[in-house]
Amino acid sequence: MSTPSSTDVTPATVAAVQLALDGRWHALRDEVRARDDFAHLRVDPDTGVESYRAAVGEMLVRLADEGHAVHGFPVAVGGRGDIGGSVVSFEMLAYADLSLQVKSGVQWGLFGGAIQALGNAEQHARYLPGVMDLSLPGCFAMTETGHGSDVQSVHTTATYDAATGELVIDTPTESARKDYIGGAARDARMAAVFVQLYSGGERHGVHAVLVPVRSDDGEVLPGVEIVDDGHKEGLNGVDNGRLSFHGVRVPRENLLDRYGTVAEDGTYSSSIESENRRFFTMLGALVRGRVSVSGSAVGAAALAQTIAVRYGEARRQFAAPGSDEEITVLDYLAHQRKLLPGLARTYAMRFAQNELVEMLHDVQTTREAGGDVDEKRQRELESRAAGTKALTTWHATATIQACREACGGQGYLSENRLGQLRADTDVFTTFEGDNTVLLQLVAKGLISGYADDFGHLDTLGTVRFVADQVLDTVAERTSLRQLAERLRAVAPGRDEEDVRDRSWQVKLLDDREEHTLDGLVRRLRPARDKGISPERQFAIFNGAQDHLLRAARSHLDGLVLDAFVRAIDACTDPSARALLGKVCDLYALSLIEEDKGWFLEHGRISATRSKAITAEVNRLCLELRPHARALVDAFGIPEAWIGAPIATGAEQRRQDEARAHAASLA
Incomplete structure (x- = not known):
């Protein structure tokens, strides 16, 4: 692991943060990191389509020969029965080559996953060994x-x-x-x-x-x-x-x-x-693909931020007043603003993804063992997988673009990977479910409180459901309110005017979710009127879609923050906890800042508090700037896998040469 850029963040602290990020399958992540051939799995971007496909096919064979595919398949057919492990090992491929990752996902996640989830024991025995060893390539x-x-x-x-x-x-x-x-x-x-x-x-x-x-x-x-x-x-x-x-x-x-x-x-x-x-039981059994795409997006964002932060620490521009020394671009607040709130969001998304993988593993392992899976738990998994996938893939798209811009012309060179990452992940927002449609699924679940039939309806069926139900109460509340109360109990002396008071941050997001959901229900309530035509019912539903999407997004923001807080609570290293706490504050406050128009319009914050939030985001960026390298090092991406010259010392060498040349002229 590379040396952190800050003297007060030790390698031990970075290791503790990495352990928190790695989650339940940290040992498997380390097992994959130990591979010395991943740097060679990447294909030159100039490779033609047919040659590229052939190379990816050859690499897939290599992975199959080495048993990379066996994690999630049943023990009875030669697998390890580790469903969560299969998602984690798939996610790690994002650092090598995304075409290879997607190709492996098609073979082992989608094709093999369909046989595993929808087939019988005889079909498992007949087909899955060939799926795993690639003697039966499928789609x-x-x-x-x-x-x-x-x-x-x-x-x-x-x-x-x-x-x-x-x-x-x-x-x-x-x-x-x-x-x-x-x-x-x-x-x-x-x-x-x-x-x-x-x-x-x-x-x-x-x-x-x-x-x-x-x-x-x-x-x-x-x-x-x-x-x-x-x-x-x-x-x-x-x-x-x-x-x-x-x-x-x-x-x-x-x-x-x-x-x-x-x-x-x-x-x-x-x-x-x-x-x-x-139908929805069948689709629910296939939810692993959606969870895997979400993990891929988080991995791609982490790789892009590793490249951009490293470059930002090496690239210098414009001399400081009274000095001949040029300023590192990451020392500019504008550059910090471009990268660090997004980095905090990647941390948040990773913790939310970790919880999602655990839920998937526990639910599907129970089902594979023939146990009873609580239907409410299954619906919760499907809803969370849909929403998390939407958030993480949109985040990856925005983050990789921001990283490309932060690296200027160097970020536009193919050798530095950002352009390819941007192109390869762009489709993530629409495959395994279009993100806008997925957010509607989340919102439907919120309205119904996971009622037995609601989540199984098409658009017109949804409207009719709304018309038939009493919507005086909304879905079960998330854990945000309970979390806010627990945080206040833990730190009762915190100043309510302190925007870093996490109980205040949580309460603010909880208020937004509750208000938005209540508003959505009010907008849909006219569909209950007797004698209303199907066309009018649809018009009411269609006219509320903006509110529907906002309600889903507000709910998901709360789930992600909740996951971040739990990850901090689970971290036993004091210095790592303190660092994660600052990253969590930056995530929460940048989230609130992003939507402060809503909070102002609805009287949740004052103009003075709004300005204080922006000032605190700036302050957190400045506080975290010395630790930026440590934070990306904690993603644990092996040096040989990164591959971008601007992230592996080339820029630093150019800067050193330039300073030496300037000194010789002086």
């Missing part, structure tokens, strides 16, 4: 050209033919082709295809079917049509393609039938009677 065919977020309305069909015992897969229209499917254009031999299932003349809703798409020698199979999506804005090491099926027949046994099965005579049966509930 995950859910999204259609005409149906992205609305998976329940996909048009691809699987019709059971009782005479032959086969399912017939068809793409009825061009808009029903499976699109943007990673692995389809080059490598996949089989696809997990999401279809509308028909048997006995009846439709049974969305199910997944395993459909071979290529032979063992790579030839496209009869009835399967594959079109390469071509060059993309990023992630060009991933072979995205379009799939269409024309009367493709597969055995009945290829139906992933954990939640619904077709008997030999065509009789359909399911342990879940409601089609809506069955």
Whole structure:
């Protein structure tokens, strides 16, 4: 680990902060960090698309040969049964190459995950060993050209033919082709295809079917049509393609039938009677992909900030008054403002992500063991995964751009990685669920208080639900209010005028959430009127979408702050706790500052307090500036993985040479 830039932040403190950031799977993170080949997994950005795809494919084989994929798969088929570990190991790939990371996610997270979550024990034994060792490369065919977020309305069909015992897969229209499917254009031999299932003349809703798409020698199979999506804005090491099926027949046994099965005579049966509930149970079982994308975004943001902060400490510009020595750009408040609040937010997002991974691991491990999973807990997991993924991916997009700008022309050079990080992560905001749609899912859950049917409805169904319910009370409150009360009890003597009083920060965010949610309910209440038309119901819902999104965002901000506070409480090193406390203050106050228009409009803060918040953000930036290098070192990214010359000493050498030259002239 590199030496911290501040004399009062010791390597031991940095190690303690890293331990807090690493969370429950810190040992696994260290195991991955110990690899000495990750620096060589990265591909030159000048590599052509076909060569890039081939290189990523070769690297994926290397990872498979070394057992990188086994963490999350069942012990019965050769895995480790460590679902949380699979997400963490996937996240670490963000530091190497994002195309490799996404490609591995398609193979082991989406394709393998679909078989694991939706298949039976026999299907696990038949397919998962080949998924893990890459002898069965596959893809995950859910999204259609005409149906992205609305998976329940996909048009691809699987019709059971009782005479032959086969399912017939068809793409009825061009808009029903499976699109943007990673692995389809080059490598996949089989696809997990999401279809509308028909048997006995009846439709049974969305199910997944395993459909071979290529032979063992790579030839496209009869009835399967594959079109390469071509060059993309990023992630060009991933072979995205379009799939269409024309009367493709597969055995009945290829139906992933954990939640619904077709008997030999065509009789359909399911342990879940409601089609809506069955569909959302299936999607809930696949939530790991969304959690993994969220972790990738946090990792990409951390890497970008490591590069930008290191460069900011080395790059000098303009001489200080009365001195010939140029000033380090990170000593300028404007530069600190550009980087440090975002760095604090990455810390907050990492702690929230850690809690999400723990929740995923505990819920899905219980399910895999055959235990009962509380439905409310499952809904909470789905809602938190949706919301956290939206926050972390938007944060990564904004952060990487800020880091690129903070590095000036050097940040625009491909060798310094920021441009590639920006291009590769841009799509994170729309895959595994469009972020705006995901925030609506969070808000629906807040309104209903996780009522049994609400989360399973489409837009019109949601409106009708609202019309049928008494909305005089809103969802269960988050833990923010209880947290504020606990913080006040711990430090009762804190000055209420002190904006660093965390109980005040928490209370302010809690008030915003409660007010916003109450306002949303009031705006939706007219939909309850008797005799109101469906068109008017939809207009009411549509007109409240801005409030819907704000309510979700306010709720999620509280969850993230709550996670940060818990991480500080769990940290046993006093110096690390103190440093994390300042970072947490910067996160909370910059969050409030960002939305202080709302707090002023709604009388939650005065103009004087508003100015005090801005002044305190500036003060915290100045206080944390000496520790900036220590804070990015605590991400624990091995030196050899960083790869950007401006972050690995090249800029410092240039500055030293310039000073030596100036001295010689003097």
